[in-house]
Amino acid sequence: MGAGVSVVALGNRWRGDDGLGPRVLELLGHGRQLGDDLTELLQVFREADRVILVDALRAELPVGTILTWQPEDRPGAGRLSSHGLDLQQVLQLARALGCLPPVTVVGVVGQDFGAGSSLTPEVEAAARVVAAMCNDEDHIAWTWGGRRLLL
Amino acid sequence: MKTRTLRVDNLARVEGEGKLVLTTRGREVVAAELRIFEPPRFFEALLAGREPGEAVDITSRICGICPVAYQMSAAHALEGLAQAAVSPEIRALRRLLYCGEWIESHALHVVMLHAPDFLGLADVVELARLDRRLVERGLALKKLGNDLVRALGGREIHPVNVCLGGFYSAPGRDRLADLIPAAERGLEVARELLEWVSSFAFPPFDDAYEYVALSHPQEYAMNEGRLRSSEGLDEPVAAFEDHFEESQVAHSHALHCHRRGGGVYAVGPLARVCLNHQQLTPLAREAARSAGLTEPCRNPFRSIVARAVELIFACEEALRLLAAYRPPEPSRVPVVLRPGRALAATEAPRGLLYHRYDVGEDGLLAGVRIVPPTSQNQARIERDLLQVGAAVLDLPAPQATWRCEQAIRNYDPCISCATHFLEVQWERE
Numbered sequence: 001m002g003a004g005v006s007v008v009a010l011g012n013r014w015r016g017d018d019g020l021g022p023r024v025l026e027l028l029g030h031g032r033q034l035g036d037d038l039t040e041l042l043q044v045f046r047e048a049d050r051v052i053l054v055d056a057l058r059a060e061l062p063v064g065t066i067l068t069w070q071p072e073d074r075p076g077a078g079r080l081s082s083h084g085l086d087l088q089q090v091l092q093l094a095r096a097l098g099c100l101p102p103v104t105v106v107g108v109v110g111q112d113f114g115a116g117s118s119l120t121p122e123v124e125a126a127a128r129v130v131a132a133m134c135n136d137e138d139h140i141a142w143t144w145g146g147r148r149l150l151l
Numbered sequence: 152m153k154t155r156t157l158r159v160d161n162l163a164r165v166e167g168e169g170k171l172v173l174t175t176r177g178r179e180v181v182a183a184e185l186r187i188f189e190p191p192r193f194f195e196a197l198l199a200g201r202e203p204g205e206a207v208d209i210t211s212r213i214c215g216i217c218p219v220a221y222q223m224s225a226a227h228a229l230e231g232l233a234q235a236a237v238s239p240e241i242r243a244l245r246r247l248l249y250c251g252e253w254i255e256s257h258a259l260h261v262v263m264l265h266a267p268d269f270l271g272l273a274d275v276v277e278l279a280r281l282d283r284r285l286v287e288r289g290l291a292l293k294k295l296g297n298d299l300v301r302a303l304g305g306r307e308i309h310p311v312n313v314c315l316g317g318f319y320s321a322p323g324r325d326r327l328a329d330l331i332p333a334a335e336r337g338l339e340v341a342r343e344l345l346e347w348v349s350s351f352a353f354p355p356f357d358d359a360y361e362y363v364a365l366s367h368p369q370e371y372a373m374n375e376g377r378l379r380s381s382e383g384l385d386e387p388v389a390a391f392e393d394h395f396e397e398s399q400v401a402h403s404h405a406l407h408c409h410r411r412g413g414g415v416y417a418v419g420p421l422a423r424v425c426l427n428h429q430q431l432t433p434l435a436r437e438a439a440r441s442a443g444l445t446e447p448c449r450n451p452f453r454s455i456v457a458r459a460v461e462l463i464f465a466c467e468e469a470l471r472l473l474a475a476y477r478p479p480e481p482s483r484v485p486v487v488l489r490p491g492r493a494l495a496a497t498e499a500p501r502g503l504l505y506h507r508y509d510v511g512e513d514g515l516l517a518g519v520r521i522v523p524p525t526s527q528n529q530a531r532i533e534r535d536l537l538q539v540g541a542a543v544l545d546l547p548a549p550q551a552t553w554r555c556e557q558a559i560r561n562y563d564p565c566i567s568c569a570t571h572f573l574e575v576q577w578e579r580e
Contacts, residue, residue: 014212035215035309039259040297042290085263089274096279097287115193 004049007031007134008041010087011056017063017110017123020056020130027131038090045094050102052134055087056110056123063111064122066129071095071103106130171555173540180544183536185529185559195519198508203229203488203516204315206508210521211309214565216259219252219300220499221521222313223374224506229315232493232510235486240479241317242374247327247472248303248313249373249497250465254337255296256500257420257458257465260563261344262289265455268557269351285347288340292462295330295337299469302326317483327476334473338466342434345459349442353452354554356538360449361414362422363395363527365498371423371430371464374497379426380416381447388496391505397522408527415530418502419562420457421448432471435464451535451561458563488514499524501563525564532562 009021009031025031034040044051059065071091085093087105094100108126119127170186194213198206206225211218223245230237237245262285263275272278279286302322304310312319363384365376378386378394386394393411400407410416425448428439439445439460444453494507502524511517539558543551
């Protein structure tokens with residue numbers, strides 16, 4: 001893991017597949033967990049040279065699909081998460097405030113976001129792949145091009 | 152039946168998601184249903200059969216934005232049953248912790264979630280492009296709140312240092328003294344924010360409002376007080392269930408609260424300022440007066456001003472507590488529970504939060520009731536939407552939807568347990 005790269009996980013481990021982020025951190029053994037308040041990301045951005053953001057998401061794609069993108073790849077339409085300020089808004093806010101470092105977002109398509117602390121098997125499998133990606137700098141730079149979220 | 156459907160993928164700038172259905176007859180909005188899909192009973196059920204002390208930790212998971220509020224209501228309820236009195240130093244530290252939570256919650260809401268509405272902006276990103284300095288200062292104020300909670304609570308998301316009887320460990324004097332400069336800067340920002348939001352144009356609105364809050368004779372109530380309302384209610388918290396009832400409504404998994412006898416009511420910053428402005432700290436009290444909030448205010452759009460007043464209060468109060476801080480020795484008092492009913496209410500950022508625990512003969516929790524501020528406000532929000540909906544009937548769908556969302560955001564509702572997207576749906580009878 002290169003110096004200055006922070007892995008940040010979003011998600012609530014008590015809400016089913018939303019626990020994807022916390023699970024990745026658990027597998028990695030390092031990184032920072034954010035809660036419901038995504039504006040905390042702005043503080044992370046000020047302190048880190050590069051950031052990998054890991055989060056579960058809803059999309060019209062098979063459960064467990066892993067997507068990676070840089071913020072500039074996605075225009076600001078739509079919402080990706082169930083938080084007050086969503087991830088796209090926080091990234092745009094960071095850019096507007098001049099504090100957006102290089103960021104790679106890693107999203108895993110979840111299925112069940114109800115109450116509970118276990119992951120769908122495909123999401124658990126994806127968590128292991130994502131943790132491996134975060135440990136491999138070559139993967140950080142590699143975007144799975146061609147896959148786009150359907151909203 | 153002709154249906155005009157306004158579809159919004161989700162209710163923006165509210166924690167979580169929900170659905171709003173407005174039914175019109177001619178030019179009248181005859182029904183407003185705010186459908187919030189949350190599993191409130193999950194946590195109550197989760198607690199049954201557990202050790203009472205676990206309530207402090209488990210309930211703090213209910214809300215990611217106000218965990219301290221849940222810890223405070225839980226701790227005070229169980230300590231009340233045990234007849235365990237905390238020391239003045241522990242009491243002060245808890246109040247400081249709550250100031251931290253109010254600051255982070257209110258700063259987030261005022262600047263990032265609510266202000267854009269009044270400026271015709273889509274969100275805080277647009278606001279940052281127009282006035283970067285203001286957003287930066289709002290974020291710095293919010294960070295002060297986060298830092299206070301972290302210094303006392305021991306961790307950012309779910310404070311782990313809070314326990315029955317007090318704290319697992321008390322921060323050293325220097326640790327808290329380090330926060331004084333940021334608190335002084337925070338107070339300046341809070342005063343700037345009040346001036347800013349006071350200049351907003353507020354949509355006209357008036358209705359018969361009953362405000363409910365904790366009230367204390369000597370201080371602006373946070374953790375202790377009696378139940379008071381603008382309609383003359385003045386009762387101990389133990390009488391909460393005699394005066395307020397919850398009922399399941401068909402369209403929402405959240406429960407609706409009413410005064411027994413029928414009336415809807417509102418809790419939160421506007422209720423607190425209206426009822427308790429005399430107990431505010433000096434600058435906050437003056438701010439409330441100059442902002443016109445010492446007269447009864449029946450316009451929920453001005454809740455943003457009440458939040459700004461409370462930001463001033465929380466910074467002033469934090470400075471007072473930081474300057475006077477003496478580490479409590481010991482950091483916690485013994486709490487010996489016995490079978491019986493434990494209950495308490497404290498003032499979460501969004502309003503009154505009531506907890507009730509029944510401790511069985513086996514010493515375990517037999518039953519739990521948690522009444523969050525957002526569920527208490529839900530009936531009142533729907534009542535507001537009857538008027539707001541009527542005022543925007545002729546507007547194009549996007550503007551009408553936005554005004555409805557703005558009216559809901561007046562209450563800074565916390566529906567973070569929701570899993571569905573918001574739609575706004577109009578149905579014509």
